[in-house]
Amino acid sequence: MNSSDTCHIEIHGQDRVLEFAAFHWPASGFDPAAWPVAPGGAIRDATDQACLLHFAPHRWLAANPTNEMEQQLDSAAHAGAGVKLDVTGKWQRITITGPGAVRLLASAIELNATLDGRDCAAVTLFDCPAIIARRNGGFELWVQSSYSVDFLATAGRFRAMLQHAHE
Amino acid sequence: MTAPPLRRGTRLGSGTLSFTFDGRRYTGQVGDCAASALLANGVRLMGRSVKYRRRRGLLGAGPEEPNALFTVGTQAQLIPNVQATQLLLREGLTLRSQNRWPSLQVDLASLLQAGGGLFGAGFYYKTFMWPSWRSYEPLIRRLAGLGDAPLACDLPMPATEHLDCDVLVTGAGPAGLAAALAAARAGARIVLCESEPLCGGELEFERGRIDGQDSDSWLAAMLTELDRLGVRVLTSTTVVADNHGEFIAHAEPGGLPGSNTVYRIRARTMIAAAGALERPIIFANNDLPGVMLLGAAERYLARYGTAVGRDLVLFANHDRAYASAQRLLVGGMRVRAIVDARTDAHSAVGLSDGNALQSLKGSLATAGVEILSASAVTIAEGGRAVRAARIAPLASGGHERRISCDTILVSGGWSPALYADLHGSGAHAYAPELGSFVAAAQSDWHIHAGAANGRLDLAAAMSDGHAAGTRAAAAAGATGDSGSPPQARGDPPPRLAPFARSPCPLVGEKRQFIDLQNDVTVADLRIALAEGFSDIEHVKRYTTLGIGTDQGRSSAVVGAAILAELKGESPAIVGISRSRPPYQPVTMRSIAGFHHGDAVMITRRTPLHDWHAAHGGVLEPMGLWMRPRFYRASGANAADAAVAEARRVRAHGGIADSSTLGKLEIAGPEAAAFLDFMYLGKASTIRVGRSRYMVSLREDGMVLDDGLVLRLAEDRFLATTSSGHGTHMLSHFEHYQAARWSARGATVTDLTDAWAVIVAAGPQSRSTLAQLLGAAWQGPLAQLGHMDFTAGRYAGQDLRLLRASFSGELAFELHCRPAIAARLWEALNAAGLTPYGLDALDILRVEKGYLVSSELNGQTTPLDLGMEALVISSSACLGQALLDRPAFHEASRPRLVGLRAADGRAPFLAGAQLTIDAAPTRPCGYITSSVYSPTLGEWLGLALLARERAAEGATVMARDPLRGRNTPVRVVSPVHFDPTSARMKV
């Protein structure tokens, strides 16, 4: 097996996940230091994990929000900018890491063009709605939970095939 | 069968392999293709033609091969129509010929051809019209078609890869290599696809000199440089389709699925450098095994070390044939004669390199090669294979010749490979010097280069490729230096004179085969013209010229030229027919990709999916979801199980998984106003903590969907949708939010996957929940009114409890986070509420007259469904305005009614049409739902019946011709059971 094509697919536990939906577009009145206002922008925490992702117009995903982050969303909501929604359970967090991660995901989408100049993007991977973001050594995915079993099955088949091809 | 010809060993490897063809064992060499291995074994007969079942051998050596199509493998691994020329030999390969019965040597259907031209053009259209096509169909189906389709498919999944590049170069021949090199040196990102296993194209046998080196050395150095420049070189990969800038390429190393890959390549510019396809000249009996393309003979010699025959006659209309003859002589074959269809006007005198050609002709003559100019091969003689060529002078006065040979090598010139343009709308123009068509216009996005652009000699092809690469790189914004064009010297330019077919008496035209794959002859073109089909596209369809798996690769240009001759027009006017993708046949397995077997569609799973599967739930698809119809433990069969589950709910209680319900949260200061617009009736009057049954309309007034709307807070609602409509309703809400409510303080968020929904229904549901949920829930449970909900915590997680019923029993919906759904479900089950499936739910809801998509079928208005009160209460909701149209108020409009058998016993089923009596009249309605009700002990139905017939007590006839049943039925209220809903309001 060629180690340059291996990758690890890891499923994470149920995080608390929020979405913030703004009323107005283009989003105005947001502090650009605290809010990733540009399409596909993301704010990362100290461990480089994306924690506030601008994945759709008017809409942000806050994964495992800190108290500080949650306060930020609450105050934006109180200011009338939009609404905070608890969507815990909607997104299944999956990480794909390792040197073969790019090739595996290229089975599903044109990765470079999709993430060109952005931190995250809403995509369809193997027919499953997902949000993808780069992370250290690979990618972080939030796959819609009801699709996640099939996603893992298909990704697993492609991974096995790609690794087998290099044995 | 001729004696095995000469053999030197293949270029691609060494060692021997054993394989079988039609049950007989043969030996080939590593690196052989199936065609070269059979040739080396002296096998000439490789298939029969699809219509006349004529004996056929190899015509070509590459993807142009129309005859040698084999069936490879067995059963679920069977693949028909594999070209022998593309199939890499491997140990133990099992090959079968096609279109023959009982065997290749003796085919009964070939007796059909004894009648002579029985299946002419338009034969099917004209012959099988009386008494009807159906009476002939079984026989024709048995004879028709290429090969046999496999009945099952267990081929491996192909890999897929998405690629993005500045320039896609198709073809790694001299021009493609020069183009890729120039563009890559300039700094563009390149993908280079070559359909052969090796790069180099014609350099394989046309050993020219490039930049002062022999072509082999140059090629090796270039491949190294391409690699260094990061060019992605994909060999054995054919670009099979151009979807307007997204190119689909298929890699099939060895010509069989197994390690194949489907590439989707997004390229800014495509350089088509796939070379040119050699075309034959047509003469009588030109389909006899032993008639082959000249270039194919060179390929078999150069790549496989295989001689195609011992005694050759060459028939061509260009100078390159002489260089070929020289190489074939060196390869050990005897060239008896070169028949040159050109007149003396094309003699080499006066050419710049005329001396070289004259000396070549001289040395060929010395070697015993007879050179017959201004002549043509008119007939190939032989029964099972070529024995001789009959040759006639083209000018009057000469005498006919007969030269014995075992192989006639024919070359009528080269047609630029325009395939990607021929799929689309690319324009092309006739080039008389080629006798073929070239792309009419070049753009920065689509450039033809080299032989594909009509540059047939090596030097011109390579400088053309270099220019194309430079241009494409500049268009992509690459600013580097593309270097200087390669200086090449190869065979002399062909100096071709177009010549499509040899002279032939009319009767012989039935044996002048243009399209070998579809048995289309010159006589067929004449018939088509005589019958008024004169446009090239009409002729194609009427005669089947060029519709085979090869899409006319060896026949389209020749066919156009002959059609032009028969019409007395220029080929420039006749034009060329379009071909269809894919350029090379691709197995359906490759097209399906991962959408195969159980994964043919993606499956959405509820958090309880695995529980259902593990506990005997029989799952059926509902949209992308799988839901249990019933549980095996409930009864011996589906009907018994459903009845038992429904009975249990009414008697005691049960649980059902309704997590598939769509759940949309509508939030914002204008959420209520938005929902007033989206739903019939006023959502704004729902109080916080309560829910209401709501119906939404399409803009044309038809009912779209129904569901409960919960008011979570002043500015927050949860709207549920039916399971099958969830994704559509999400889009529908998002659409109107964007189109009309954007920036107005209402947002739509999909929470379907964020909440699992468990329904606990039945008289015992409240007490069971009280026992299970703990003290904190006792008060709310006792006080919760019908359609009220309350929220709290269970096991440390959010839980919402809604008292609502789709069964007519006291019932609760438990909305919980997916993480605790299984735990809650199992606890309810352990507490005595057993699961029930969709079939039981269907019984329960029909008993109560509740609606599903059978009634909300896109053709019913709220008035049809008895929702007048909702319509009146609503103001200006989506779709309401068009409800006023007069036709919606006519007496013939349907009305939702209940049905029971007139005798109280007879069954009747959904789908039956309703007529006013037993006479066969136009239906006045149809049954939408039917169940056997264990509660009432008889069959119940819901139906849509014309209002004028819908009075309760009336009798109509349920006509069910498919099941041979006519049942008189009585119109009743759609609410069959518990009309006051006393049971659910306890």
Next chain:
Amino acid sequence: MTRLACPFCGPRELREFEFHKTGPAAGGQGEFERVYLRVADPQLSIEHWQHVGGCRAWLLVHRNPSSGLPLAVELLAGNAP
């Protein structure tokens, strides 16, 4: 046309998008005209699409039906004719 430039996501494959309808004829008065009457201009078609395979944004696409090519793509935001 095989790619559409989503104003939010950038250029994406056409298969990620879902066509919904052609916009109503401009200047239509009543609801019936709005729902049923369509412009058939060979040079300009104003269409509603959704980027279902991406950010789910609804889009207003101006397209030339003769060439098939998009002329402009913007977010649908109360700007539909």
